[in-house]
Amino acid sequence: MNDQNTTIAAISTAQGEGGIGVIRISGERAIEIADAVFKNINGKKLADMKGYTAAYGSIQYENEKLDEAVALVFRAPHSYTGENVVELSCHGGIYISRQVLRAVLEAGAKPAEAGEFTKRAFLNGKLDLTEAEAVMDIISAKSRSAARSALSVKDGALRRKINSVKDDLLSIAAHLSAWADYPEEDIAEVTDEMIFDSCDKAIAALSHLLDTYDIGQAVKQGIDTVIAGRPNVGKSTLMNLLSGYEKSIVTDIPGTTRDVVEDTVLVGNVLLRLSDTAGLRDTDDKVEKIGVDRAKKRLEQCGLLLAVFDNSRELDDDDMQLLETAAQVPTIAIINKTDLENQLDITVIESKVKNIITISAARGEGREAIVEAVEKIAGTDRLNPSEGILSNERQRANVRNALASVREAKAALEMGMTYDAVTVSLEDAISELLEMTGEKTGDEVIDRVFHNFCVGK
Template sequence: MIPQETIVALATPSGAGAIAIIRLSGTHAITIASEVFQSVSGKDITKQKTHTIHLGHILDNGKTYDQVLLSIFKGPNSYTGENVVEISCHGSTFIQQQIIQLLLRKGAKMAQAGEFTLRAFLNGKLDLSQAEAVADLIASDNEASHQIAMQQMRGGFSNEIAKLREELLNFASLIELELDFAEEDVEFADRTAFHDLVERIEFVLKRLIDSFAVGNVIKNGIPVAIVGEPNVGKSTLLNALLNEERAIVSDIAGTTRDTIEDELVIEGIGFRFIDTAGIRETKDVVESIGIQKTFEKIEQAQVVILLLDAKELQVSGLKFQVEIEKIKNKFPLKPLVVILNKVDLLTTDEVETIRQELETLNLKLITISAKQKIGIDELKNTLLSFVNTGALRNNETIVTNTRHYDSLLKALEEIQKVKWGLDSGISSDLMAIDIRSALHYFGEITGEVTNDELLGNIFANFCIGK
């Protein structure tokens, strides 16, 4: 049921600023606003056209609160599909609260988190996946996550799902029709064409499911752990990557006793670098705790950078091979990038000898000087290679939402049952059950199948005012 109350909330971030926007939405939004707004031109805003802006004052019992701009958007041609009024006032927190309290006294109620977008969904202005993309767009902090959110908000993902669902629904109708004429033993659905459709749906679902691995890291950033023995230059490398003095650097081994995290955007992809405490045997209690946290961070990371000291490697090559094997064996599924640091202190021949020795371990080896910022660009390119950005460049649909991913997996399972049924020649009534289940999971994504609990969980994560 679509709510009838008129809601109000601050649409801009809370706190003082140059301008603040207070948003009203509901059947009586324009009427309520007219009770507190006086146009400088004397116009009655209840009689004005949609998508117009009016200069005036907010008044209450002869008291003027502020000079404002009032924007009118009449339903259904508004964000929520209802009458919407936006009041642009000065950004004083006192003014904001006075106007909101005044509107509440006139009959509006405070909006819940995400209630404006919820109403847009309930009024058919957005489907559910588009509504969720609004939250992703607000949260996007790099070019790639912004691009994906924009594509989904424009309906790229939901259009693809809706098209597949419509085609499947057409065949489902024919299958259901066959059940009505079961005694005549007729087939209305062309089994060959249906088989082709099911295979095409299976292909698309698998592609969308596979894209989640890329979409998830783009949306949340890729955690990269920088590990190695004390004083090999981990903090210097972090500073070189970020191009700022983020971590404390000294010649004293064990200076970094806790993990330090910061994010860097490389060609639109967010990487979250974690500078960890040096791994070594120690009796220092505080340093031991830091080393334990290092292994915990490696567990959480998706890429591990193992930093080696080129000067030390000349003396202890075998020890470092053991260290590399230890990391590989402990975390066999994580991409490992081995970096040879401080190469500016060696000759070219010495670097090449070490390189040949380490490359026998079949590892990606990069030579750098973190202090001189040599080889940093090669490292960035290597990190980018772990992300399939081709999908972004080709504007392909990428799944970033865990709920969508779960529904796609369930839909794929049902589609594969349908495919097996077609190949096995099972009866139409059994096949119809699996088709209905697949349609159900498709509908869950776009919101054609939903419930109050699901909507509550989704929109509770929105910010107030959106």
């Protein structure tokens, strides 16, 4: 771990031009170091100011005024990191922000490592590990639901769920241990019913968290989505309809799209990483054939298929081949060109695909139906962002392992094994939950969690 006795500093705003740049300083000497570079307009030292106060002045570097600035003072333990913190807000811009940081470093601060401010907040008990991870989820959120979910975890929604399970299991495990170790004491005997009840509650809560993981990932990371269909069926028009602008070239000439065109769009509460593929057909055109082959490869790997069919034409062999592929992956069948006379036998599609909608992409009609279908198939229509959801594989693994251990405890009891065997499994489950929140975990796990943070956070 890093030496928490050092005072660290970093630029906490984005590296680029902007209205404001913030240099954050944290550690025992934060206020002293800030006083060395910041000159209050009224001459008052930051060391003489209370926490949660601000001062206007300037940054002095190499005997020159570098920039005007505002200094915000936070005193331990009432700060983000739990340490003394000063935030110097100067004019935004790469040069000015870096010069202010250089002045702070030369005054005695050390450059902060990636995620070190949040890491110190965790080590100082301001956040648990799930709440610390939610900080980066808030920063990287690409939708309202993703931001709300991350903020709920940051506010402790997930921690409270885990603590509820953990505390119940701890109570039973402690009772079992005390009853076994001190039989002569007047300790109430633990009954099988009590253990079964605690195990069933834990299994239900942990199972629910695992069930919502994939839904949460759809909100947070998005779904690899392929738009596929035969040439001139309206795939590119659909791509443009979802994107909200002309991303793909649209013509009435079959084979216009010869390669995979990609975009990321928000459809309701679901982020779709869209790929508009070349029309699926046999072709002698070498360039188009490469695009078709790439399209077929994408179909095999996608998380969601938007299979497009032409309402004004009968199904052909290419359509039937697409329907066979649709049976292997989550699919929404989109019947396009409903503004034209119907020639399509929709019953064939209904026999292969459960989710079917009709649209007229050329008229811009049907996006709402697509949103509803996507949210339904992704499960986000059932997602409550305020509940607190698992945000990464580390958390998922801890919950999965804890669930397996609780089930082992219940199975041991059902088979008539001793309470010692039950206790071992319960303690394994508790250990997994303690590791998840960071109450009991090693340096390697902690370092791995903060490795992907940005510097300054």
